[in-house]
Amino acid sequence: MNFTFTDDHIMMRETARKIAEEKLKPLAKEIDARETPDLDTLRELGELGFMAMMVPEKYGGAGLDTVSYVIVMEEFSKxxxxxxxxxxxxxxxxxxxxxxFGTEEQRKKYLPPLGDGQAQACLGLTEPGAGTDVGSTATTAVKDGSDYIINGKKHFAFPNKVVLYFSSKNHRLSTLA
Incomplete structure (x- = not known):
């Protein structure tokens, strides 16, 4: 396999590195001390195309390849x-x-706000008494007419204080989106 970066990959690395150094690094200690991400920064990263990188432009994403995504993740996470x-x-x-895996309707509804930074996804896996053991989670979703009643607690479901959409299987919630 050839792992040589293309010119676009090199440009992506330089762009991501500059954003990381100028925007993320100055906030890193504060974010860690607060134990919560900076929502303004996440919105800005969305506006710059980093929150739905591999999603086609048709759905509000940046339309980039997986290698570009990995390059950005490395630079930001450093x-x-x-x-x-x-x-x-x-x-x-x-x-x-x-x-x-979503329907066309789901792609049109959920991806554009994520791609432009107006929404952020979160993972609500960890629960008191269950940790990250998905089989031991206790949060439930019970259908009540056209609505669901959600009952349970999640830890570390950042960056969001309010969750608008839930993903569930067999009425046991293992992730929140």
Whole structure:
């Protein structure tokens, strides 16, 4: 396999490195001390195309390849691992899954706000007494007419204080988006 970067990859690395040094590094200690990401920075990263990198432009993404995504993750995570995790959750756990496995309606509804920084995905896996053992999670979603009643607690479901959409399987919530 040839792992030589293209000119576009080299330019992406330089751009990501500059953003990391100028925008993320100065905030890294504060973010760690607060134990919560900087939402303004995440919105700005979305506006710059970093929150739905591999999603086609048609759905509000940047339309980049996986190598570009990995390059950006490396540069961001070198200076601020917390921000790197948030960018990773948006791209890998949410945007990529909705793009690859979602319906056309879901792609049009959920991806543009993520791609332009107006929304951020979160992973709500960890629970009191269960840790990250998905099989031991206790949060439930019970259908009530056209709504669901969500009951349970999640830890570390950053960056969001309010979650608008939930993903569930068999009425047991293992992730929040």
């Amino acid at each position: 200076v601020c691992a917390s921000t790197g995790v948030c960018v990773s959750v948006n791209n890998s756990l949410f945007a990529d899954g909705v793009y690859k």
